[in-house]
Amino acid sequence: MDLPDIVSATLGLSPPWHVSSVTLADDGKRLDIIVCYDANHHAVCPHCGARGAGCEADSEIWYHRDFFRYATYLHTRVPRIICCGLVHTVERPWARTGSKFVKISNEQNP
Numbered sequence: 499m500d501l502p503d504i505v506s507a508t509l510g511l512s513p514p515w516h517v518s519s520v521t522l523a524d525d526g527k528r529l530d531i532i533v534c535y536d537a538n539h540h541a542v543c544p545h546c547g548a549r550g551a552g553c554e555a556d557s558e559i560w561y562h563r564d565f566f567r568y569a570t571y572l573h574t575r576v577p578r579i580i581c582c583g584l585v586h587t588v589e590r591p592w593a594r595t596g597s598k599f600v601k602i603s604n605e606q607n608p
C-alpha cells in the first residue's frame with residue numbers, strides 16, 4: 499500500500515472517491531490531501547434514479563487538526579447533481595458522524 503491508499507482507507511473512501519495526492523509540508527507539520535471524485539462515474543439522482551444527471555462541482559477545503567498527528571487540509575471538489583428541479587449533493591465519506599474534519603472553505607463555482 500502506498501501513502502494515498504493508506505490515507506484513502508483511513509478516510510473510509512471507496513470508488514468513485516479516491517485520494518490523488520498526499521503532501522507533507524517541509525516543516526513536517528502540515529499534511530495536504532487531495533481527494534477526487536472520478537469524473538467518469540455518473541452520479542445518480544437520488545430522487546428519480548436518473549444516471550448522468552447534470553453535474554457541477556464545488557471546491558471545498560476541510561481541516562482536521564490531528565490526522566496522523568498532522569494538521570491536515572483536505573482539498574476536494576464535491577459534485578452537485580442537478581435533476582428533478584433540485585440540487586442534490588453527494589455524501590462526503592470523511593464528514594460522517596464522529597469525523598473530526600470540519601469544512602473551512604466552500605467556493606461555489608459560477
Ligand SMILES: [Zn+2]
Pocket residue numbers: 543544545546547548551581582
Ligand atoms: Zn432526477
